[in-house]
Amino acid sequence: MEWTVVDAGNGVTLIEVRGRMDVAGALTADPVFADVAQNSDNLIVDLSGLDFLASLGIRTLVSACKTLHAKNGGMVVFAPQENVEQVLRASGIDTIIPIATDQAAAEAQVKL
Amino acid sequence: MSEALSFSSRFPGSFEGAASASEWLHRVSTEAALPGKLVFAIEVCLEELFTNVARYGAVGTETAASLAVELTLQVAPDIALVVEDNARPFDVSAAPVRPIAAEVAQVQPGGLGMALLRKFSQGLRHEALPHGNRVTVTFLRPEAPGPNAEVMTLSS
Numbered sequence: 001m002e003w004t005v006v007d008a009g010n011g012v013t014l015i016e017v018r019g020r021m022d023v024a025g026a027l028t029a030d031p032v033f034a035d036v037a038q039n040s041d042n043l044i045v046d047l048s049g050l051d052f053l054a055s056l057g058i059r060t061l062v063s064a065c066k067t068l069h070a071k072n073g074g075m076v077v078f079a080p081q082e083n084v085e086q087v088l089r090a091s092g093i094d095t096i097i098p099i100a101t102d103q104a105a106a107e108a109q110v111k112l
Numbered sequence: 113m114s115e116a117l118s119f120s121s122r123f124p125g126s127f128e129g130a131a132s133a134s135e136w137l138h139r140v141s142t143e144a145a146l147p148g149k150l151v152f153a154i155e156v157c158l159e160e161l162f163t164n165v166a167r168y169g170a171v172g173t174e175t176a177a178s179l180a181v182e183l184t185l186q187v188a189p190d191i192a193l194v195v196e197d198n199a200r201p202f203d204v205s206a207a208p209v210r211p212i213a214a215e216v217a218q219v220q221p222g223g224l225g226m227a228l229l230r231k232f233s234q235g236l237r238h239e240a241l242p243h244g245n246r247v248t249v250t251f252l253r254p255e256a257p258g259p260n261a262e263v264m265t266l267s268s
Contacts, residue, residue, distance in 0.1 A: 001154070012182065022131070022159065022161060023127055023131045023134060023162075023163065024131040024134070024135050026151070027127060034207040052155065054155065054156045054159040054166040054225075054228065055156075055158065055159055055160045055222075055224065055228060056163060057126035057162060058221075058224055058228075059221045059222050061135075062219060062220075062224070063221045064237075065216060065219075066216060066217070066219065068219065069216040069217065083149065083152045083237070086232075087156065087228060090225060090227050090228055090230075090231035090232070091212070091224040091225075091227050092211065092212035092224065092229055093212060093219075093224065094157070095212055096212065096216050096219055104209065
């Protein structure tokens, strides 16, 4: 799994993730998401390049969301592939981490 | 495909073992030419069951180092993943799906995997073993288009 962390401006950090957030991927991504959540006001995550997500990756996303929320920050993911979106919705975390269609919509939504 | 066909392998009941199991699943799924959407569903269920063993299986009975998971992927005539462990007894088929809390502060990062198991499998059966558990997860084989499948042509 690969990722890129970008300052999207206006207090928003963008993480682009690519590959598979499986057991190995989630374990390596977890400290990255924790660090970004701790040091950012708002986080948007580009999931368009993510091919796999399951329970460990969900845990990583929820932990980051909770850290941001505790600071009155927000988190939005966008452009997931169909299978990944099914995982997000089946787990129920789309109720706390909104799913946007693209980066512009995510940026607008995360600042609400 | 009517003759029985299955693959089996044994892994340490750890996160490293879970990662190896994922690689194994991809290898045998490719060998069996399973469709990608089905492999995705099987892997979602495998990760949830395997990491449950790694995370909670040793409490009170076994030491973590002795935990082991034996996997069998049956690809014909039906699709099933059998996960057999030597962990503490846990009937995953009876575990409730916990609805996510409305307030972010109340949401627990873990424990959401049961919903994934239900969503991505067709059936879930638990058997208590003398020294562990056997969980059988069944899946629907995606239907291949038949010879009479309607062909749609889009035109502008």
